[in-house]
Structure formats: C-alpha cells, structure tokens
Amino acid sequence: MILVKGGYTPDVIVVQHGKPVRLNFRREETAACSEMVVLADFNKSARLPEGETVPIEFLPEKPGEHEFACQMGMLRGKLVVE
C-alpha cells in the first residue's frame, strides 16, 4: 500500500523483475496535485479518488529504476526493479 498525502509513503518500492507487480495507491487528501499517479516507463496512469485504494498492475521485465509521479511531476517516488 502506498499512501498518497503530500507525497508517497513509502516513496521507494523494490520489486523483482519477471514477476507481476500490483501497486495499491491510497490517496488521503483532496489536494489536486496528487489526483493522478503516472508510471510513465510502463505507460500506466490512474486517477486516485480520495479514500479509495487504486491498483496499478504491470510486469517489469528487466532490472532498473523507474519514477512514479503525480501528473505534474511534483510528487515523486521510485520503483526499483531488482
């Protein structure tokens, strides 16, 4: 579970390559800044209604580091694929 409130908590997520990943985002604020989360390297984005848990699922095929961020790129987190 990634809490979204003025940022992402935790803001570093470590996963294994070759295994399907589900990130559950839960936004606990109404600030417009955080209403979308974008995982650009995987062509994923989602709207985060306040108080709802929203999953983003994808398959990281190789090791590397990727950013997830709000639609403006102000709030940032890092996905580490091992």
Ligand SMILES: [Cu+2]
């Ligand atoms: Cu923002």
